[in-house]
Amino acid sequence: MTTNSIQVTAAPDHSLPGEPVETRTVGQISVQQPVLSARAVNIFYGAKQAIKDINLDIGLHSVTALIGPSGCGKSTFLRSMNRMNDTIPGARMTGRITLDGEDIYSGDQDVVQLRARVGMVFQQPNPFPKSIYENVAYGPRIHGLAVTRADLDVIVQSSLQKAGLWSEVKDRLSHPGTGLSGGQQQRLCIARAMAVDPEVILMDEPCSALDPVATARIEDLIDELRDKYTIVIVTHNMQQAARVSQRTAYFHMGELIEVGATNQIFTNPGHRLTEDYITGRFG
Ligand SMILES: Nc1ncnc2c1ncn2[C@@H]1O[C@H](COP(=O)(O)OP(=O)(O)O)[C@@H](O)[C@H]1O
Numbered sequence: 001m002t003t004n005s006i007q008v009t010a011a012p013d014h015s016l017p018g019e020p021v022e023t024r025t026v027g028q029i030s031v032q033q034p035v036l037s038a039r040a041v042n043i044f045y046g047a048k049q050a051i052k053d054i055n056l057d058i059g060l061h062s063v064t065a066l067i068g069p070s071g072c073g074k075s076t077f078l079r080s081m082n083r084m085n086d087t088i089p090g091a092r093m094t095g096r097i098t099l100d101g102e103d104i105y106s107g108d109q110d111v112v113q114l115r116a117r118v119g120m121v122f123q124q125p126n127p128f129p130k131s132i133y134e135n136v137a138y139g140p141r142i143h144g145l146a147v148t149r150a151d152l153d154v155i156v157q158s159s160l161q162k163a164g165l166w167s168e169v170k171d172r173l174s175h176p177g178t179g180l181s182g183g184q185q186q187r188l189c190i191a192r193a194m195a196v197d198p199e200v201i202l203m204d205e206p207c208s209a210l211d212p213v214a215t216a217r218i219e220d221l222i223d224e225l226r227d228k229y230t231i232v233i234v235t236h237n238m239q240q241a242a243r244v245s246q247r248t249a250y251f252h253m254g255e256l257i258e259v260g261a262t263n264q265i266f267t268n269p270g271h272r273l274t275e276d277y278i279t280g281r282f283g
Pocket residue numbers: 045050068069070071072073074075076077088
């Protein structure tokens with residue numbers, strides 16, 4: 001994979017008079033090994049613009065956290081990366097998003113295939129009203145990843161193992177997924193996403209409906225998963241962003257204000273708006 005060529009110089013309020021300004025975002029939007037790349041992305045709901053000229057790369061096998069006040073466009077931007085906004089009437093996008101260098105909005109993109117490669121986990125755990133086994137087996141079955149029942153059994157078991165759920169459910173695979181605890185349901189949804197062998201997993205506030213113990217389990221799981229997957233997580237919990245991510249992007253009123261190493265964003269932010277947010281003065 002190649003490094004994308006767009007480089008950031010400085011934000012307007014950091015640049016000296018006469019210095020070139022190529023984008024408003026503070027920090028390095030490009031990364032060495034981009035999996036997803038957004039360029040000049042604008043998203044509208046009807047006449048309302050929710051996302052304004054976002055440029056951002058998502059790096060391979062790392063966790064990128066999207067943070068910012070409620071309504072700043074985190075979920076909207078997240079959904080643009082697997083075309084989930086296509087399902088919202090009146091939503092419209094301009095700009096370009098590539099996955100492994102290919103435009104995901106091109107006419108010949110198979111959206112079902114795209115959503116298998118870029119899976120999603122939502123705020124509320126949403127298992128299908130089916131058995132634990134069927135929740136995980138459904139995707140591989142419709143994508144033709146298993147020829148025999150034995151193949152499917154292997155995928156179901158390994159996905160549940162990767163999600164840290166196998167030992168808790170192996171004796172009740174035929175029980176309904178909705179009968180599990182909230183934290184288990186969320187790990188089931190993560191297993192379901194992994195069962196179709198995705199490259200990227202998008203998570204939209206995956207712990208906001210969970211208690212602290214269940215949250216800690218999911219955070220540990222996210223940390224383990226980045227060995228094999230590229231993860232983008234939206235969170236309103238800054239401690240969570242600091243704990244699980246390597247790179248953090250701060251959004252404000254639809255704009256990407258700053259992006260950088262999570263360490264740096266939380267200890268030495270480059271933009272006043274980021275600083276105000278992380279110190280609790282705003283949001
Ligand atoms: N389906 C929708 N229809 C119309 N407006 C929406 C829709 N979803 C989000 N918005 C608006 O877009 C903006 C960004 O929302 P969202 O992406 O949900 O922000 P966040 O996830 O950061 O809280 C908000 O002003 C919100 O009201």
